[in-house]
Amino acid sequence: MKKSSLRHFFLIFCSLAGIVGIFSIRMIDPLKTVSRDGISMDTVVRMTASAAKTESELDEILEGAFGLLEEMEKKFSTHDPNSEISAVNAASGAEWVKISYDTYAVLASSINAARLADGAFDPTVGAVTLLWQKKLAEGKIPEDGEISEAVRKTDFGKLSLSAPDGAFLDISGGAIDLGGVAKGYASAAVRDYLRKNDVTSALIDLGGNVAVMGGRAERGEAKRAPWRVGIQHPAKPRGAPICVLEISEGAVITAGVYERFREVQGRRYTHIFDPRAGRPVDGELESVTVVSNDPTQADALSTAFMVMGRDASLRLLSVIPGTDAVFVSRGADGYSVTATAGLEGTLKPSADEVLVEFADVR
Amino acid sequence: MKRYDPALYAILALIFALSCAYVPLAGRGGGEMTIEVVRDGKTEFRAPLGDVPEMLEFRGPEGYNAISSVEGVRMVSADCPGGDCIRAGTIKNAGESIICLPHRLTVKLTKESASEMDAVSY
Numbered sequence: 001m002k003k004s005s006l007r008h009f010f011l012i013f014c015s016l017a018g019i020v021g022i023f024s025i026r027m028i029d030p031l032k033t034v035s036r037d038g039i040s041m042d043t044v045v046r047m048t049a050s051a052a053k054t055e056s057e058l059d060e061i062l063e064g065a066f067g068l069l070e071e072m073e074k075k076f077s078t079h080d081p082n083s084e085i086s087a088v089n090a091a092s093g094a095e096w097v098k099i100s101y102d103t104y105a106v107l108a109s110s111i112n113a114a115r116l117a118d119g120a121f122d123p124t125v126g127a128v129t130l131l132w133q134k135k136l137a138e139g140k141i142p143e144d145g146e147i148s149e150a151v152r153k154t155d156f157g158k159l160s161l162s163a164p165d166g167a168f169l170d171i172s173g174g175a176i177d178l179g180g181v182a183k184g185y186a187s188a189a190v191r192d193y194l195r196k197n198d199v200t201s202a203l204i205d206l207g208g209n210v211a212v213m214g215g216r217a218e219r220g221e222a223k224r225a226p227w228r229v230g231i232q233h234p235a236k237p238r239g240a241p242i243c244v245l246e247i248s249e250g251a252v253i254t255a256g257v258y259e260r261f262r263e264v265q266g267r268r269y270t271h272i273f274d275p276r277a278g279r280p281v282d283g284e285l286e287s288v289t290v291v292s293n294d295p296t297q298a299d300a301l302s303t304a305f306m307v308m309g310r311d312a313s314l315r316l317l318s319v320i321p322g323t324d325a326v327f328v329s330r331g332a333d334g335y336s337v338t339a340t341a342g343l344e345g346t347l348k349p350s351a352d353e354v355l356v357e358f359a360d361v362r
Numbered sequence: 363m364k365r366y367d368p369a370l371y372a373i374l375a376l377i378f379a380l381s382c383a384y385v386p387l388a389g390r391g392g393g394e395m396t397i398e399v400v401r402d403g404k405t406e407f408r409a410p411l412g413d414v415p416e417m418l419e420f421r422g423p424e425g426y427n428a429i430s431s432v433e434g435v436r437m438v439s440a441d442c443p444g445g446d447c448i449r450a451g452t453i454k455n456a457g458e459s460i461i462c463l464p465h466r467l468t469v470k471l472t473k474e475s476a477s478e479m480d481a482v483s484y
Contacts, residue, residue: 008370038403039466046481208484216480230457232484237451239458239470239482254483289483
């Protein structure tokens, strides 16, 4: 009897020691996580970063990331007459302008995306957007002549770059507008900066343009969980998703018409323009979300796909490796979601009435 | 010698059950909805939704906002030029937010829970 209770005691002791051991591994987890909210590039920014560093070190790193955004806003803004883009626009049709690395890189990526999308995305669409913004603000619609004049001034083929620091827009009165690509580029730049500073896990949310890396770091978990990124429901308040995507690495970038539009004479005019027609997009697509490892390209393609429509976009996606997309359309009986087959298993509907259909494009 | 001591197995079973319960419980807070008002990245107000007055007023360098928390949260008044925050309507669920960009103000509902989303792309 004595021998057996000793053995019982030993067994209980071992189990307790084992449990205490498991708990203490969770306690001494060296990974720290810091989040920071702010407003930059005309939008709400949130960043979360995890690393084997102190919280104050992480704070400093995120402070630096916000500094990067401010720098890029100063270079890319079309509202700021002192930005590099404004300088290229002011010299359009006249002369070359010296630009920084960031501006060179974002313009180079924009030209590539414009070629890929055959002009459905165009960084030189500024003449069109400016015309519509001005007219809609006055409660008017531009006349056909004005529209064709603006379309004539839109041509990415006339935007020339000279490595490493020159740009020339050879259209008199033409204007670059990086609205469809600046935030994607900025999130890529912030992601690279965080990596360089040994951040192992991060989420960067630039006004709904989301980039993630390293999976979601959770206390004491050896294996990281994927990040859960929602795709906005067109008819619900900000933050209410139609689908949720699980993703550890990459960018989730949405272009949508449900949020920013103006009404003139009972008709809705969105802020996304078809550069070739010189008019706001007007189809059944409510939004397009592009999922890719290249946030800059994802941003440009999300805009291009809104212009091209779902079927043409799916055909183009068949030749772009590593890129997936989610199309949210408005139909007679509610919203429907079509996604590329690459997202099967990681994209789930979050509203009961929504059906997600997967399309095999490869 | 008694080979199967029921007390011993009861204790072992209890320890096992407790350690299983610990995993899902860890990291999960209460289920109470919290309203948070953030201006320019700094939290200006944060309280459980059940404890806030029906009307909340905020004055900042850019202007004035009034938030109603009767049956959901909505912006009822703001002196910003666009009024997008008022048109944003009522939010009721965790993760939803109203943004007044000109006043650099965000109103959001949050809830501590394991199945939350980390972000929403829009």
